[in-house]
Structure formats: C-alpha cells, structure tokens
Amino acid sequence: MRKKWVGYAFISPWLIGFTVFVAGPFLLSIYFSFTRYDVVSPPVWVGLANYRKLFFDDPLFWKSLGITFKYALVAVPVGIAAGLGLALLLNLEIRGISVYRTIFYIPSIVPVVATSVVFVWILNPQIGLVNGLLRVFGIVGPAWLQDTTWAFWSLVFMSLWAVGGGMIIYLAGLKDVPMTLYEAAIIDGAGPLQRTWHVTLPMITPVIFFNLIMGVIGSFQYFTQAYIMTMGGPEDSTHFYALYLFNRAWRYLDMGYASAMAWILFVVVMFFTILIFRTHKRWVHYGN
Amino acid sequence: METEARDTSVPRARWATGLIFALAFAGVAAIFALPGPEPRRYPERIPVRFWHMWTAEWKVIVERIAERFNQSQEIYEVIPLSVPGAAADSKFLLAVAGGDPPDVMAQWNPVIPRWAESGLLMKLNDLMTPEEWDRFRREAYPAVQKIGIYKGDLYGVTTGLNAWACFIRLDHLREAGLDMRDFPETLEELMAWGDKLNRFDASGALTRIGFLPMGLHFFAPGFNGGFYDWDTGEVLIDTPENLAALNFLTEARRRLGFDEVVRFQSGLALGIGNIDWPFITGSYAIHVDGQWRVEQIAQYASYLEYDTAPIPPPAGGKPLFGWTNGNFMIIPVGARCPDGAWEFIKFWSGIAEPERAAEFYTWGGWLPLSPAIAEAPVYRKYVEEHPQFQTFLDMLPSENMHPTPPVPYQVYLFDRILSADDSAMRGTLTPQAALARLQREINREIASRREFGYED
Structure with a gap:
C-alpha cells in the first residue's frame, strides 16, 4: 500500500500539471461554451446561443468546417500514400540507403514555422522555385497562395514536405514483417508486386491505421501554416476551422463562442476516430 | 576476429557516451552562465x-x-x-x-x-x-x-x-514627360498619369505600375463615404458612396487585369523594412504609403528622387482623405x-x-x-x-481621415471589409455583391451581439 503512494508521489508533478493545465481547462471549456465570455469579465450564461449561432447563423463556421473536411479528405490519404511509397522505396537494400533515409526524414523535423516561411517563397508566382521550374517546360504556373483556386491545393502540396515523419514509422513497420512470409510467398510463385500487395501491405496495416488516426486528428487541427502563409485568404479559401476558432477566441475576444467551436471540433474528431476504429477490424491485420 | 571487434567498440561507445554527457553538461552550464536581467537603475523608485x-x-x-x-x-x-x-x-x-x-x-x-x-x-x-x-x-x-x-x-x-499619401518617383515622371508641378488635382487625373507610367515587357506582362488605388477603407472617405457616421455612431456599409469607391477601385484593377495585378504584386518583396520596398526598387511610380517611409528612404535610399503629395480626391469628393x-x-x-x-x-x-x-x-x-x-x-x-514629411503634417488637421470604426466588433468588421474588398478586387464578386455580402455579415454580427446582451 505504502509502495503505491510512493509511486503516486513520484508522478505527482505530472498529475498536478495535467489536472491544472489540461483536465481543468478541458472541463471548464464545456461550461464556457454555454456562456458569453471574454477571458477577463466573468462569464455570462447564454444557454445554447453559441451553438445556435454556429449552426444556423454563421456561414464562416460552415465554410471553415468544409475547408477542413476537404483538407482531411485529401491531405491524409495523399500523405499516407506518399509516406508509404517512400518507405517501400527506402526499404530496398541498396548502397547508401541510410543517407537517403536521412535526407527524406530531415524535412519533417524542420520547425513548421520555418517551413511555412520558406514555402511562401517557393510558391511565389513570379520568383518562386515551383513556377521557375514550370517555366522551363513552357508552363505558366498559377499564383498559388495568392490564387483563390490554388491556395488550398498549395497547402496540400506543402503537407508532403513533412511526409518523412510518417515514412519513418512505415519503415519501422516494414522491417517488422517476418521474412518467412516473403519466403513462403516466393515459394508459392509470388512476384514483387504480389508480395507487396498480399504480404507487405496487410502486415503493415496496423501502422497505416495509426498514421490514419493521427493524420485525421492533425488535419482537423490544421492551423500554423494557414496562420503564417495565408491568414485564411485569399477570399477565405484557406480559412481553416482552427484558424477561425483562434480568431474568435483571441482577436474577437469571443472565448465562449470559441469554446463551443472547440467542442464541436472535439465531437467531429471523436466521431471520425470512432468510425475508423469501428472499421479497423475489416482491414487491419495483426500478426496473431 | 569477433573478439577484437568487440574490444574496440566498447571503449568507443564509452567515449561517445562521455562526450554526449560532457556536451550536455556544458550546455546546461552555459545557460546558467548567461547574464540575468539587467538590475534596476533606480531601485528606490x-x-x-x-x-x-x-x-x-x-x-x-x-x-x-x-x-x-x-x-x-x-x-x-x-x-x-x-x-x-x-x-x-x-x-x-x-x-x-x-x-x-x-x-x-x-x-x-x-x-x-x-x-x-x-x-x-x-x-x-x-x-x-x-x-x-x-x-x-x-x-x-x-x-x-x-x-x-x-x-x-x-x-x-x-x-x-x-497617415498615408502618394510617394512619387520624379525620375519616372520625367521619363514619361510629366512634371511634379502639375500634380493632378483629382483622382481621375491621377489615374491618367498612372496609365502613362505603367510599363509592360514584350510579352505584355506588367513590369511597373504607374498608379493603382488600393484599399476600400482608404478610399471610401474620399468618395464622401466611409464605414461610420461619427455623429450618430452608426456603422455604414452598403451605401452609394462606398459603392462608388469600390466601383472605382475595381475598375482601376480591371483595366490592368485582375490576375495580372495579383501576379505582379505577389512577385514583389514585402518591403516592410528597408531597401526592398517596391517603391524604392522601381516597381511603382506612384504609390500610396505611410509617413515612416520618408525616414526609411533617408536612411537606406537617400539617392532616390521622389516627392510626396496627398491622394487627390475624386471629382466632387473630399480632400485630404484616408484611413x-x-x-x-x-x-x-x-x-x-x-x-x-x-x-x-x-x-x-x-x-x-x-x-x-x-x-x-x-x-x-x-x-x-x-x-x-x-x-x-x-x-x-x-x-x-525631410521636406517630404510636410505632406503628412498637412493632412493631420483633416476631418476626412478615419480609423476603423470604434465599435466593439472592430477587428471582425475590419477583417470582413478586407475580405469584401479582396473579392471585388479579384473580380469574384461585383462591387454591389461584395458590399451586400459585407452588409449581411455585419448585420448578422450585430444581431447576435444584441442577442448575447451586448449594447452594440
């Protein structure tokens, strides 16, 4: 019994920090979402008014939610495909492979703020690297971040920059696939593509499942790049949900409204996470 | 052979571990060795x-x-x-x-x-x-x-x-056969000057903008408009005056090409700081900017031949106007x-x-x-x-220079004004539609604020 309390005593700094800085605000924000609250004055109870306004009287809420959905729908599968593809290539035993792995992994550890600033220049329509390359082939590139149609896709394109983070996890998963399965497949006459499709992919579905969950959660919280690179523009085409939430909370001082937005986001993320969990038995294969 | 390899790798690992610890220790020591905050000079006060x-x-x-x-x-x-x-x-x-x-x-x-x-x-x-x-x-x-x-x-x-006024490149004027002493008295005349000062390359792409009016919040007061009635405290959005201003700005943009201007401007350095300001680099012949540029030019581009002047009002508009x-x-x-x-x-x-x-x-x-x-x-x-500074001083007594309306939803209002302006400037919405959307957004915000118990 005494040993148990000693254990709690050792983790008490974390417990206290979690209670005060995470659990407390988390629970308080439920209350704030039913109030008019500006951080400084005492909250005033307004019932469901924040939620009513969000659902029925705020087109920007729906627009920002739609943009975020679209991003999750596009960027997550693209990121998984790119990360997995890279991992498969970098799983080959060729000379200098660890150098290639390092090269592809490094971008993912560059701070997102620095990456964003660099990409503002890379995507510059006049003097940017991308349009410079396109010009070599006689193509006039779009205005990317300044173009209402292209700004969103520019951010999707940029998300591939950090694909190395996922790649390294896939690579670890690939290394864990038992060689005996490949040997058996070869004996059965399977070619490289068949081995990839029928052995490799099923065996790393737990890793894909993990990256899918994390990717969906990350996509719904997409903020920094939009805040630095576009501030939601042009014409609200990159007005992501988290950016709108931030504006409501800190720029317009509608913390109650922002809390309601945060809870809707929480519910949405939970819904998709549960949905993915519910389906995972059909497509995720564990070794046992 | 295997035994030999093990014998050399163990000391190496120890060395590496020792080195990592030494570096970590040195890093921590360096942090503590950094000077603390400067002590107060007048601690008794x-x-x-x-x-x-x-x-x-x-x-x-x-x-x-x-x-x-x-x-x-x-x-x-x-x-x-x-x-x-x-x-x-x-x-x-x-x-x-x-x-x-x-x-x-x-x-x-x-x-x-x-x-x-x-x-x-x-x-x-x-x-x-x-x-x-x-x-x-x-x-x-x-x-x-x-x-x-x-x-x-x-x-x-x-x-x-x-305060914001026109910065004018005198060398560009000379090249176009224009004289600063005849600086336009109306915005329409200034647009005609701008046409003479625009430059394009062989492919027809813009290489220099002569003059391009930008920013509804800047120009609306000049058209007898603006977003606030300073006597009654009423927020004004979809008014004929604001519409006239937005029509004027949109038409100016349309003449150069909506997409063409976006491309041209996105290729310019932000010029927030110093010598890369597009006016200094020659990308604009006449450009509206703030008084702090006078000091910057003096510091970083004292060779530049330029002058300043208030933005001339449109015919029938108000003088010495702006945001x-x-x-x-x-x-x-x-x-x-x-x-x-x-x-x-x-x-x-x-x-x-x-x-x-x-x-x-x-x-x-x-x-x-x-x-x-x-x-x-x-x-x-x-x-x-800094004689160019006088222009800005002359503007200060004007009643036609307005900040963003002093309403509690000021930041939201300003964001949405910029968004409406942006939609019109890109040709996505007509000026009428952009202002109507803005009016709806602000009406909605005001209504919900009242519902939440705010006074205005």
Missing part, C-alpha cells in the same frame, strides 16, 4: 512596468525615451519590456485576467473599443486634470481623438499617428501604478510638455499628437531636413 511590441532599432528608441523619462524625475522608474508582437495581445489579456498586468502598454492593434467594453482599460480622462482633458479635446488632431476615444471616454493616447491608425498607450485595469503610467504617457505624448516630446517624435519619424508638437523648433528642423 516606484516601478512602472511598460510593455511594448517594438524590436530592433525601434526598441532602442523606445528604451531611450523610457530612460529620458527616468532621468526627468525622481518618483518613478519606467521598466520597458519588449513583448513579441504575435503573442502580445493574448499575453496582455491573460496578465489582466491573472491580476498582474503591466502598468502601461503601447499598442497599435485596433483593440480599444473591445477592450474598453470588457472593462479592461482605465479611462485616461479620469487620470487627467480637467484642464488637461479640455486641452486634449481642443488641441489633439481629429484622428488622435477618433482612435483613442470610445463612447466619450479616452482610453488611449496616440504617440505616433500614421489612419497609430501607436497608442493604454493603462489596464489592475495596473499597480496608474499614476506613474499616466506621467509616462504625458511625458512621451507631449500632453505635458509638447516641446520636449517633439524630439521623441523625430527619433521615430512619428506624426505628432497636436499642432503644438508639430510647431516645436526641433520638429520643424526635422521637417526641414
């Missing part, structure tokens, strides 16, 4: 904690002013602290909520109406003597009062107004030393001694609070050395 958002050379100027204040009296010590701009507002709000705010803060974000409504800010007229308040109302330039006063009370004192903002000082509720803070504000702004404060305004190239400062010898000397 009452501290006045001053937050501001300036960095680099601006921070030096601000600290110099604080030090001058400290040298000028024996009761207070102003302790300046540069707070990173991106997080300054949230830091300030949390400091007020936590009961430990600074005593005074320099701001430039449009925060006064919202923060005043929330009871975050002290009414500065309560700290003023009746005489000071009367003099402020009588002498401070109209824009200074519009920025600082909310619902009849003063919450912010401007220590540096911003304005500025740096202003606020005192939060909960400040421990509001009296010291107020003394510092008076000292810097020139409410106390205009002639002394005039020097501070010249250090930053700031526009003054009142004519008394503008007429001080030290300020006159500065203007003589």
Whole structure:
C-alpha cells in the first residue's frame, strides 16, 4: 500500500500539471461554451446561443468546417500514400540507403514555422522555385497562395514536405514483417508486386491505421501554416476551422463562442476516430 | 576476429557516451552562465512596468525615451519590456485576467473599443486634470481623438499617428514627360498619369505600375463615404458612396487585369523594412504609403528622387482623405501604478510638455499628437531636413481621415471589409455583391451581439 503512494508521489508533478493545465481547462471549456465570455469579465450564461449561432447563423463556421473536411479528405490519404511509397522505396537494400533515409526524414523535423516561411517563397508566382521550374517546360504556373483556386491545393502540396515523419514509422513497420512470409510467398510463385500487395501491405496495416488516426486528428487541427502563409485568404479559401476558432477566441475576444467551436471540433474528431476504429477490424491485420 | 571487434567498440561507445554527457553538461552550464536581467537603475523608485511590441532599432528608441523619462524625475522608474508582437495581445489579456498586468502598454492593434467594453482599460480622462482633458479635446488632431476615444471616454493616447499619401518617383515622371508641378488635382487625373507610367515587357506582362488605388477603407472617405457616421455612431456599409469607391477601385484593377495585378504584386518583396520596398526598387511610380517611409528612404535610399503629395480626391469628393491608425498607450485595469503610467504617457505624448516630446517624435519619424508638437523648433528642423514629411503634417488637421470604426466588433468588421474588398478586387464578386455580402455579415454580427446582451 505504502509502495503505491510512493509511486503516486513520484508522478505527482505530472498529475498536478495535467489536472491544472489540461483536465481543468478541458472541463471548464464545456461550461464556457454555454456562456458569453471574454477571458477577463466573468462569464455570462447564454444557454445554447453559441451553438445556435454556429449552426444556423454563421456561414464562416460552415465554410471553415468544409475547408477542413476537404483538407482531411485529401491531405491524409495523399500523405499516407506518399509516406508509404517512400518507405517501400527506402526499404530496398541498396548502397547508401541510410543517407537517403536521412535526407527524406530531415524535412519533417524542420520547425513548421520555418517551413511555412520558406514555402511562401517557393510558391511565389513570379520568383518562386515551383513556377521557375514550370517555366522551363513552357508552363505558366498559377499564383498559388495568392490564387483563390490554388491556395488550398498549395497547402496540400506543402503537407508532403513533412511526409518523412510518417515514412519513418512505415519503415519501422516494414522491417517488422517476418521474412518467412516473403519466403513462403516466393515459394508459392509470388512476384514483387504480389508480395507487396498480399504480404507487405496487410502486415503493415496496423501502422497505416495509426498514421490514419493521427493524420485525421492533425488535419482537423490544421492551423500554423494557414496562420503564417495565408491568414485564411485569399477570399477565405484557406480559412481553416482552427484558424477561425483562434480568431474568435483571441482577436474577437469571443472565448465562449470559441469554446463551443472547440467542442464541436472535439465531437467531429471523436466521431471520425470512432468510425475508423469501428472499421479497423475489416482491414487491419495483426500478426496473431 | 569477433573478439577484437568487440574490444574496440566498447571503449568507443564509452567515449561517445562521455562526450554526449560532457556536451550536455556544458550546455546546461552555459545557460546558467548567461547574464540575468539587467538590475534596476533606480531601485528606490516606484516601478512602472511598460510593455511594448517594438524590436530592433525601434526598441532602442523606445528604451531611450523610457530612460529620458527616468532621468526627468525622481518618483518613478519606467521598466520597458519588449513583448513579441504575435503573442502580445493574448499575453496582455491573460496578465489582466491573472491580476498582474503591466502598468502601461503601447499598442497599435485596433483593440480599444473591445477592450474598453470588457472593462479592461482605465479611462485616461479620469487620470487627467480637467484642464488637461479640455486641452486634449481642443488641441489633439481629429484622428488622435477618433482612435483613442470610445463612447466619450479616452482610453488611449496616440504617440505616433500614421497617415498615408502618394510617394512619387520624379525620375519616372520625367521619363514619361510629366512634371511634379502639375500634380493632378483629382483622382481621375491621377489615374491618367498612372496609365502613362505603367510599363509592360514584350510579352505584355506588367513590369511597373504607374498608379493603382488600393484599399476600400482608404478610399471610401474620399468618395464622401466611409464605414461610420461619427455623429450618430452608426456603422455604414452598403451605401452609394462606398459603392462608388469600390466601383472605382475595381475598375482601376480591371483595366490592368485582375490576375495580372495579383501576379505582379505577389512577385514583389514585402518591403516592410528597408531597401526592398517596391517603391524604392522601381516597381511603382506612384504609390500610396505611410509617413515612416520618408525616414526609411533617408536612411537606406537617400539617392532616390521622389516627392510626396496627398491622394487627390475624386471629382466632387473630399480632400485630404484616408484611413489612419497609430501607436497608442493604454493603462489596464489592475495596473499597480496608474499614476506613474499616466506621467509616462504625458511625458512621451507631449500632453505635458509638447516641446520636449517633439524630439521623441523625430527619433521615430512619428506624426505628432497636436499642432503644438508639430510647431516645436526641433520638429520643424526635422521637417526641414525631410521636406517630404510636410505632406503628412498637412493632412493631420483633416476631418476626412478615419480609423476603423470604434465599435466593439472592430477587428471582425475590419477583417470582413478586407475580405469584401479582396473579392471585388479579384473580380469574384461585383462591387454591389461584395458590399451586400459585407452588409449581411455585419448585420448578422450585430444581431447576435444584441442577442448575447451586448449594447452594440
């Protein structure tokens, strides 16, 4: 019994920090979402008014939610495909492979703020690297971040920059696939593509499942790049949900409204996470 | 062989581990060896904690002013602290909520109406003597009062107004056969000058913009419009005057090509700081910008031949018009030393001694609070050395320069004005549709605020 309390005593700094800085605000924000609250004055109870306004009287809420959905729908599968593809290539035993792995992994550890600033220049329509390359082939590139149609896709394109983070996890998963399965497949006459499709992919579905969950959660919280690179523009085409939430909370001082937005986001993320969990038995294969 | 390999790898691993620990230890030791905060110079005095958002050379100027204040009296010590701009507002709000705010803060974000409504800010007229308040109302330039006063009370004192006017490249004028002495008297004439100054390359792409009016919030007052009735306090959006202004701006953009202008401008450096400002690099022949550029040109491009002039009004419009903002000082509720803070504000702004404060305004190239400062010898000397600055001083008495309407949803309103402007400038929406959308958005915001129990 005494040993148990000693254990709690050792983790008490974390417990206290979690209670005060995470659990407390988390629970308080439920209350704030039913109030008019500006951080400084005492909250005033307004019932469901924040939620009513969000659902029925705020087109920007729906627009920002739609943009975020679209991003999750596009960027997550693209990121998984790119990360997995890279991992498969970098799983080959060729000379200098660890150098290639390092090269592809490094971008993912560059701070997102620095990456964003660099990409503002890379995507510059006049003097940017991308349009410079396109010009070599006689193509006039779009205005990317300044173009209402292209700004969103520019951010999707940029998300591939950090694909190395996922790649390294896939690579670890690939290394864990038992060689005996490949040997058996070869004996059965399977070619490289068949081995990839029928052995490799099923065996790393737990890793894909993990990256899918994390990717969906990350996509719904997409903020920094939009805040630095576009501030939601042009014409609200990159007005992501988290950016709108931030504006409501800190720029317009509608913390109650922002809390309601945060809870809707929480519910949405939970819904998709549960949905993915519910389906995972059909497509995720564990070794046992 | 295997035994030999093991024997050499173990000491290597030990070395590597030792090295990592040594480096980690050296890093920690270096952190502790760094100098701590500078000790207070006047520890016997009452501290006045001053937050501001300036960095680099601006921070030096601000600290110099604080030090001058400290040298000028024996009761207070102003302790300046540069707070990173991106997080300054949230830091300030949390400091007020936590009961430990600074005593005074320099701001430039449009925060006064919202923060005043929330009871975050002290009414500065309560700290003023009746005489000071009367003099402020009588002498401070109209824009200074519009920025600082909310619902009849003063919450912010401007220590540096911003005004915008035309910067004109004289070499470009000569090349196009134009003469500064014949500078247009109407906006329409200036557009014709712009046409003569535009330059295109062989493929027809823009290489220089002669003159392009931008920003509905800048130009609406010139068309007898604007977003606020300063007499009744009514927010004005979808009015014929604002529509005329937006039509004019959209037409100017359409003539050059919506996409063409986007491309051209996105290829320009932001020019926030120094020599890469597109006017200096020759990408604009006539460009609307703020008075601080005069000082920058003097410092970084003194070779440049240029002049300044107020934006001419459209035919039948109002002269000396534009949008304005500025740096202003606020005192939060909960400040421990509001009296010291107020003394510092008076000292810097020139409410106390205009002639002394005039020097501070010249250090930053700031526009003054009142004519008394503008007429001080030290300020006159500065203007003589920077003759292009006079244009901005001439604009200050104008009643046609307006800040963003002082309503509690000011930031939201400004964001949505920019969004409507953007949609019209890209040709996505007609000016009518853009203004109608803006009107709907603001009506909705006002209605929901009323539902939440706010007064306006």
